[in-house]
Each structure stands twice: as structure tokens, then as C-alpha cells.
Amino acid sequence: DGGITQSPKYLFRKEGQNVTLSCEQNLNHDAMYWYRQDPGQGLRLIYYSQIVNDFQKGDIAEGYSVSREKKESFPLTVTSAQKNPTAFYLCASSIDLSAGVNGYTFGSGTRLTVV
Amino acid sequence: DAKTTQPPSMDCAEGRAANLPCNHSTISGNEYVYWYRQIHSQGPQYIIHGLKNNETNEMASLIITEDRKSSTLILPHATLRDTAVYYCIVINDYKLSFGAGTTVTVRA
Secondary structure: OOOEEEEOOEEEEOOOOOEEEEEEEOOOOOEEEEEEEOOOOOEEEEEEEEEOOEEEEOOOOOOEEEOOOEOOEOOEEEOOOOOOOOEEEEEEEEOOOOHHHHOOEEOOOEEEEEO | OOOOEOOOEEEEEOOOOEEEEEEOOOOOOOOEEEEEEEOOOOOOEEEEEEOOOOEEOOOOEEEEOOOOOEEEEEEOOOOHHHOEEEEEEEEOOOOOOOOOOEEEEEEO
16 A cells, blocks of 8 residues: 555654654655644644655754655754754645645655654 | 635534535635644645535545535544544635644544
């Protein structure tokens, strides 16, 4: 079955460390996205990518970095510059950026906790 | 961007229909209305979407008013597994925006 796989499901990080969250999709989607969700709140866009080797900042990109070397993969690095990284991170994809017609598919999320 | 307004919570009896309202008064002509739901600590799950016409699938029905300023998601026979946070969102292009949604609790 096609879908999006995020790993790990739970991740613990010490303060000052960088960590990388994995997101892989086999849907042949061009566009991929990273969102952050805090308790009781909606989703906020961190980064998005329309195509391989291209990505753009979303609303809350500070302290995060991404790469898109392959169509299937869009890893997110949470750097030590992110002051409040504890959150639930969701990866999503769509056929292309005209997601209005086709919608989004989401991964199951990674819960990051700073200890 | 068009924004949506949903009640923060609602209860529903198991086996009864659940009607979830959503206001999107600033929606523009080419923006779709989507509904997703999120069970605790999982990724959002697609339910249904529409532009102008009412839509129905195996999960739910979507009723969109003629002026498109509001819509209602109908779960025809709610089960305990339908307990989740339901999000009504409008999508024009890539920039998806989720509000806090409606927490639906289905009670036996």
C-alpha cells in the first residue's frame, strides 16, 4: 500500500543537540511538507518542497532545516537553535502544490521531547 | 487565506448521527472545503472534501451551503471509534492551515 512513513515515532533529545526526523513516501507525490503541532492546537507549516532539490520556508522555519535530495524523502533537522522543540511533528505530501483538488496524505507523526 | 470557525467540542450518542458545523465566511471561489480527523497522537486522516456540491462517501456526508460560507460534516451512525478531533479546513493551494478543530466524543 502507498503511504508516508515517519520515523521514529518517539524521539528524545538533549538540549543543544541536533536531531533528524525521517519522512519517506511511496505515493510518487511531488510536494512534501513538514508541520508542527503543539498540544490542543492546529498545525503550523515549517517547510515545504515542491520538487527535488527545492524547498521553501513556511511560517515557523527558524531553528529547522530540510533537504530534498530524492523525491521520496524529505528529512527535517531540528537544530539547537530551535528554542522550544518539544512538539508533535507531522509530514505530509500531495500530488503537487495544487493540493486543493487532491488533498494531502499525512504520516503518523513523530513526537519529539527535549530532556 | 480563508479561515474556519468550529465549535471546540461536542458529544454524540453511539449510533446516532453527528452533525459538525463549520463556518468559512471568507472562502473564495476556488477554495475547497476539506475535513480531516485526528485521533490522539496520530496523523490527520482524510474524510471528505467538496467545492460547491454536497458530497458523500463511505465515511461521511458533506453539506455545503449555497453561498459556500458554511458547511456541515455528517457522520451518519457514530461509533466509539469516531471519537477524535475533527478539522474543517479550506485549501486553495499548498498552504494548509489547521485551526484547533472540534473534539468529538462519542458516548455509549
